[in-house]
Amino acid sequence: MKYASIDIGTNSCRLMIAEIENGGFKVLYRDMKTTRIGAGLSSSGQISPEAAERTLQCLGRFQDAISRKGVADYLIVATSAVREAANRAWFEELCRLRLHKEVKVISGEEEAHLTYKGVQKSLLLDRPLLVADLGGGSTELIYSQEDLYVRSLPLGAVKGAEIQITERQIMDILEEIKEVKVRFSDAALVFCGGTATSAVAMKYGMIDYDSSLVHGQRLKKAEVQQCYDSLLNMPLEKRKNIRGLQTERADIIVYGLMIMLNLMRVLEKDWAVVSESDLLEGLIWEMDELKSPKSASS
Known part of the structure; x- marks a missing residue:
């Protein structure tokens, strides 16, 4: 089964497309771009329109890659910068309108657990x-x-x-x-x-x-x-x-x-x-476990 995961990080956006088959993990494609959505956040507390636009353009390119690779199941998560931003709701709505996809803003604890899963499996x-x-x-x-x-x-x-x-x-x-x-x-x-x-x-x-x-x-x-x-x-x-x-x-x-x-x-x-291996792998393992609960519990 093919899956994709996208991480909107403070410094960069990252994409991974992978296949899980019989418990094996194979990376098919990865991409990364420095978008720095967290630029200026420490002083303003806000995601700037320029940083949001850089990020959205990158995410659109990632979606094109996911489509070309024939992947149906994928998740987009956002971490530290977006969860701290005062205008987080504005950015989430912008993503819904432009990408037609929900962006899940995960807590620090969720991020830690998913990262651990990605590391521990590899x-x-x-x-x-x-x-x-x-x-x-x-x-x-x-x-x-x-x-x-x-x-x-x-x-x-x-x-x-x-x-x-x-x-x-x-x-x-x-x-x-x-x-x-x-x-x-x-x-x-x-x-x-x-x-x-x-x-x-x-x-x-x-x-x-x-x-x-x-x-x-x-x-x-x-x-x-x-x-x-x-x-x-x-x-x-x-x-x-x-x-x-x-x-x-x-x-x-x-x-x-x-x-x-x-x-x-x-x-x-x-x-x-x-x-x-980190959050991206952890997200893909999580998606696979939700698809195949029997394999996750075995």
């Missing part, structure tokens, strides 16, 4: 997973053992860049994690999101991004620190020419790495695994 590790989905506007944390822990933190690369967040501010937000970190002492820390995947791509100097080479890679805290230090005072124009870093991400990468690094410090993790 990574085989010999220990429990603590998944950190570091996005443009928020960071979702989920530890799905008997002792369930789910948090959505107001830390993201785009938001951090807009308010020029400091290390002290990040550590203040992460204060609550310090109190419970002992619960995660045996867990493998897994990062999702563009900051983490970019860190791997930069580490290997990828000219052409290869998701299969990124997925499952380990990043040492020392490597994240080295990457952060090298980019911190580098002029933006020079950053744009770094192998493995998308030009559109050059202005926010330092803030993403700062969040990533401080989270590793607070959790006392010397390394983390990077997952290419």
Whole structure:
């Protein structure tokens, strides 16, 4: 069965088309465009008409791709930026009128659970997973053992860049994690999101991004620190020419790495695994389970 999922993130819109057959997951097509719907949100509290238009044009292109691939079942979800925007209802109505499709605005907790599902189905590790989905506007944390822990933190690369967040501010937000970190002492820390995947791509100097080479890679805290230090005072124009870093991400990468690094410090993790699989895969697995409840319960 073919499915498609679309994520309207703070920094970018992403599309995945995949097929699930006999429990196997095969990616047929993926696309991504930096639309930055969260631009200016930190100061205005609103999605700007320009950001909405960029996003809608991208979503229309994604719908064309879904139609060409002959996919009937697909979902569009929106995360941090849209759920925080004061004019969220206006944007949702705009999507209904232009796309003839409902956009589901999911909570931070829903986002965390779906992301965890996408990661857990694709990574085989010999220990429990603590998944950190570091996005443009928020960071979702989920530890799905008997002792369930789910948090959505107001830390993201785009938001951090807009308010020029400091290390002290990040550590203040992460204060609550310090109190419970002992619960995660045996867990493998897994990062999702563009900051983490970019860190791997930069580490290997990828000219052409290869998701299969990124997925499952380990990043040492020392490597994240080295990457952060090298980019911190580098002029933006020079950053744009770094192998493995998308030009559109050059202005926010330092803030993403700062969040990533401080989270590793607070959790006392010397390394983390990077997952290419995340919310998009989780949505597709969820759709398949709703279609085939027997297979989901087996």
